[in-house]
Amino acid sequence: MSFLIVSPGKDPKPWVEALQNQHPGLNIYVYPEEHDKEEVEFVLSWKHPRGLFKNYPNLKVIASMGAGVDHITSDEELPENIKVTKVVDDMLSADMGNFILSLILQHQRNLLDYSRQQAKKQWQPKTYRRNKDVRVGILGLGTLGKKAAEILVNNNFDVHGFSRNSKEIDGVESFSGEDQFEEFLRQSDILVNLLPLTPKTEKILNKELFEKLPEGAYVINVARGEHLVELDLIEMLDQDHLSGAAIDVFWQEPLPEDHPFWEHPQVFITPHIASVTHPEAVVPQIVENYEHMMEDEPLKNLVKRDIGY
Numbered sequence: 001m002s003f004l005i006v007s008p009g010k011d012p013k014p015w016v017e018a019l020q021n022q023h024p025g026l027n028i029y030v031y032p033e034e035h036d037k038e039e040v041e042f043v044l045s046w047k048h049p050r051g052l053f054k055n056y057p058n059l060k061v062i063a064s065m066g067a068g069v070d071h072i073t074s075d076e077e078l079p080e081n082i083k084v085t086k087v088v089d090d091m092l093s094a095d096m097g098n099f100i101l102s103l104i105l106q107h108q109r110n111l112l113d114y115s116r117q118q119a120k121k122q123w124q125p126k127t128y129r130r131n132k133d134v135r136v137g138i139l140g141l142g143t144l145g146k147k148a149a150e151i152l153v154n155n156n157f158d159v160h161g162f163s164r165n166s167k168e169i170d171g172v173e174s175f176s177g178e179d180q181f182e183e184f185l186r187q188s189d190i191l192v193n194l195l196p197l198t199p200k201t202e203k204i205l206n207k208e209l210f211e212k213l214p215e216g217a218y219v220i221n222v223a224r225g226e227h228l229v230e231l232d233l234i235e236m237l238d239q240d241h242l243s244g245a246a247i248d249v250f251w252q253e254p255l256p257e258d259h260p261f262w263e264h265p266q267v268f269i270t271p272h273i274a275s276v277t278h279p280e281a282v283v284p285q286i287v288e289n290y291e292h293m294m295e296d297e298p299l300k301n302l303v304k305r306d307i308g309y
Contacts, residue, residue, distance in 0.1 A: 002039040003290065004056075006031040007046040007065060015044065015065070018283040023290070042290050051077040061085065061293050063286050066277045067092060067144060069303050070197035070224060084303040085289055087282045093147035096275035100148050100192055100220060101155060103246045103268070107190070107218050108134060112244075112268060131156040137188030139204075140195035140223065141167045141174070142309065144275070148194065160187055185212040190220065197224040198308035207232040216243045222274040225250035230261070237266045248274045 003019070003026050005012045012030045019026055029035040031048075037056050046065040053059055054077045062072055063085045072084050106112060110126040117124055136152055138145050141163040152159045153171035160173035162184040167174045175184040185191070191213060195201045205221060206229040213219075219242060221228050230251070236242045244266040250259075253272055261267045289299050303309060 001041055001294075002027045002029055002035060004029050004031060004035065004040045004043045005045075006043055006048045006052065008049065010046050010065070014279045015283070018279040019044075019287065021280075022283050022287045026287075026290075042293055044286060045072060047071045048075070050075050053078055053082065061289065061299065063087075063289060065282075067275075068197070068224065069309060070226075073303065073305060073308050074197075080305075083299060084305060085286075085299055085301045086303055086309075087277060087285070088143055088301045089277070089282050089285075090147075091281055092275050092277060093144050094151075096144045096194075096222065097148040097151035099248075099274040100222060101151055103220050104134070104136065104152070104157070104190055104218075106268070107244060107246070116265075132158060134158060135160070135187050135189040137162065137184055137191050138172075139184075139191060139193045141169065141172075142194065142196065145194040148192065160184065182212055185209065186214065188213055188217060190218045192220045193223045193227055195223050195227060196309035197226055202226050203229050205229060205233070207236060210236040210242060213242070215241055217241075218243050219245040220247075221245070222248045225253070233267075234260060234264065237264065242266075244268070246270070248272055 005015055005028065016028055016030065019028055038058055040056050041058050041060045043053070043059060043062045044065060045062050053062065059082055061083045064072055064087060067087050069084055069086050072078065109128050113126060135158045138149050138159065138161040141149065141161040145161060146167065146169055149159050149161055149169050149172045159171065160175060161167065162175045162181060164176060166176040193205060195204065205219065205227050210232065219233065233245055237245065246268040247261065248270045249272055255261060255269065261269055285300060292299050
C-alpha cells in the first residue's frame, strides 16, 4: 500500500519529512515520480491535475493540504466513491482571524492613507470610528468564520454573520436563508467573505451584492478568488459606493502584472497569505485518517461532497 503526495507548484519536502516523522516506514511517493497506481489508496493533495485520480483504481481517500477542498471537489472526473477530507487546525483558524482583524484595523484607522501621505510628506489627520461602532458582517460561519467572529467580538466589534444554517456564537447575530441575506448585507459596514467555493457561491461578490451594502462599505475577500467578480468591484469603487477592498485571493495567481488591481488606490493586495498551513501542525490528523482508513473506521473532517464542504 502506498501514500501519494500530489502538489504541483508546492514544495513537498516539508510534508514528506513531517509524514515520515509521524509515521516511520510509511511508503510515500511524490507525483509525478514513478509509482504503482494500483497500490495507492490514500492521497494528500493540493491543486492536482484535472482528471488525475480516475487513474487510481483502489484510491479511497483524498486529503486536502488545507482547509479548502474546492480544488479537489471541482474535478468533474473525480470518482464518486472517493472520500475527501479537509484540514481543521486551531492555529490556522486563529491566523485567519488575526489577519482579518489586522485588515479591519488598517482600514478603520486610515493607515494606508497615512502611508500615502508619508510618501508625499503630507500631514492630514483623519477621523475614525471606535470598534464598537463598526458593524462587521462575516459571510460564512464555518470553522474559519466562527473563529474570526470570536476574535472580532473580543475586540469589541459589532459582529454578525451569514451562513446556510443559523449558528450560535456568543456575541454574534446570526442570519441564514435567502430571506435574511439582504438584511445581513445592509448591516455590514465591513463585509468579510469566508465562504467555501461551490457552484452556488462562485461570483457571489458581484455588483448586485455590493449595491446592497451601505454606502462606503469595505470588502475583504480571504476565501477564494472565484468568489469575486473583479470588474464589478472596480466599478463600485470608482463610483465611491465602496470605500475600498482588501483582496488576498484571485482568479489567477500570481496576479498578472497588467491587472488593474495593482494600481488601484482603493485596493490592498496580499499574495494569498492570510492563513498558511504548517505541515508539522496538521500531519498528525492526516496520519490519523490514514490509519482510520486502514482500519475501516470513520474519518475525521470528512467533506460532504454533495454540498462541497
